Amino acid sequence: MDFAEALRDVQENWILYASMPLVAATIGFVTKIVAIKMMFLPIKFIGIPPYLGWQGIVPRKAAIMASIACDTMTEHLIKPKDIFMKLDPKRVAQEIEVPLLAAIEDITRDVASHYQPGLWEVAPDAVKNLIVSRIKAEAPKLVEQxxxxxxxxxxxxxxxxxxVVTNLLRDVPLLNRIFLEAGEGEFRFIRNSGIYFGFIIGLVQATTWALTHQYSWSHWIMPAFGGFTGWFTDWLALKMVFNPKHPTRYLGIFEWQGLFLKRRKQVAAEYGRLIAKEIITPDRIIDAILRGPLSDRMFGMVQKQVQRLVDEQAGLAKPIVVFAVGSRQYQEMKKVIAEKVMERLPAAMKSMEAYAADAIDIENTLVSRMQELTPEQFEGLLRPAFEQDEWILIAVGAALGFIVGEFQVQVMLHFAATGG
Incomplete structure (x- = not known):
């Protein structure tokens, strides 16, 4: 078909031709939304496992995602020493003094009455109170040490x-939120890019159809072209999120920098807020120390300090105490005291959370450190969400583009057969 004939066909079916870029823009927008949703939803597999169904890419790869996110965080942003070296041991002892002293008093009375019930019960109140008060006086030093x-x-x-990994795996919606909120601008760009790219594709589709629809093989042009453009626009949108790393001018007309890197300050602020409020929090840190995989070593430290305190308080009377309860029971008693202190510490440490949050200041620490990251390191904060099975998202775009192209062919053929 020559240009004149193609122009005449466009004039006769202008409504249909005009609708093509609009339809393509709508489809581009919708397919991008579907692709983004597929990254994060559903949280759990829906369908017949293992292959007939779907689970969001991030939830399905949660262990890998959490590990990668944590590696970036712990290697480049924050270390355990950054957290604890900001805490003043004396201030910690002051913050937990009230609940700790109450716990010490209960522990002292319980242990004494258990190992020497007769001796403790008949002891004058003044003596018992003296023992308790002496131990309470030393308790802050115990906490400091x-x-x-x-x-x-x-x-x-x-x-x-x-x-970090344990808490993210326990709360997959939180893992989703980290990627979604930190990359909110990028996901919005990808979604809206479907409109712009789709409209341009629609113009090219309309032109291609006008010039080729009289050929018998033309019905393959549109779906093939739609599949290619669906793949290309998804690929291009993802590339534009992270590339180029530095501002680059193209054709001497416009400048572009990967959107995620361009929004560095906003991303850092949002990421720092999320991590500080949801993951590296005082209560979770305390829980990890007292109940985590290394808690047995923490118990060893507490036991050492408790033994020191008990021996010091026994003083000159230690031989008499050992004689009264027995050497083995004396050692067992110190271990029981340490166990009871460990049991009471989580509740006592609650009262220092406000101080710890202010002193540690995770949010500002993360934000300032993020500003120091190289572009490649900074990209690692969000890139894992796209890298895992990224090809699936692009393939979905290609498949939907192919289907849309075929649908448009059928509509055009219908109009041609019925005369509009």
Whole structure:
């Protein structure tokens, strides 16, 4: 078909031709939304496992995603020492003094009455109160020493990576939120790019159809072209999110930098807020130390300090105490005291969370450190969400583009057969 005939066909069916870029833009927009949704939803597999059905890419790859996110965080942004060296042991002791002293009093009475019930019961109140008050007076020093032990041996009692990964795997919607909120601008760009790219593709489709639809093989042109453009636009949108790393001018007309890197300040602020409020929080840090995989080493530190405190308080009377309860029971008693202290510490440490949050200041620490990352390191904050099975998203775009192309062919043929 020559240009004149093609122009005449466009004039006769102008409504249909005009609708093609609009339809393509709509489809581009919708397919991008579908692709983004497929990254994060559903949280759990829906269908007949293992292959007939779907689970969001991020939830399905949660362990890998969490590990990669954590590696970036712990290697480049924050270390356990960054957290604990900002805590003043004396201030920690002051913050937990009230619940700790109550716990010490209960523990002292319970243990004493258990190992020497007769002796403790008949002892004058003044003596019992003196023993309790002496131990309570030493309790803050006990806390200070434990905190110093933690600071000096932080890597042996606190596994930051395990804490982060464990909490993210336990709360997959939170893992989704980190990627979605940190990359909100990028996902919005990908979604809206479907409109612009789709409209341009629609113009090319309309031109291609006008020049080729009289040929018998033309019905393959549109779906093939739609499949290619669906693949290309998804690929291009993903590339434009992360590339180029630095501002680059093209054709001497416009400048572009990967959107994620261009939004560095906004991303850093949002990422820092999320991590500080949802993951690396004082309560989770305390729980990881007292109940995490390295908690047995923490117990060893507490036991050492408790034994020291008990021996010091026994003083000159230690031989008499050992004689009264027995050497084996005396050692067992110190271990029981340490166990009871460990049991009471989580509740006591609750009262220091506000101070810890202010002192540690995870949010500002993360934001400032993120500004120092190289473009490649910074890209690692969001890139894992796209890298895992990225080809599936592009393939979905190609498949939908092919289907749309075939649908448009059928509509055009219908109009041609019925005369509009």
């Amino acid at each position: 434990i905190m110093l032990d933690i600071q000096n041996n932080i890597d042996t009692v606190f596994d930051l990576k395990d804490m």
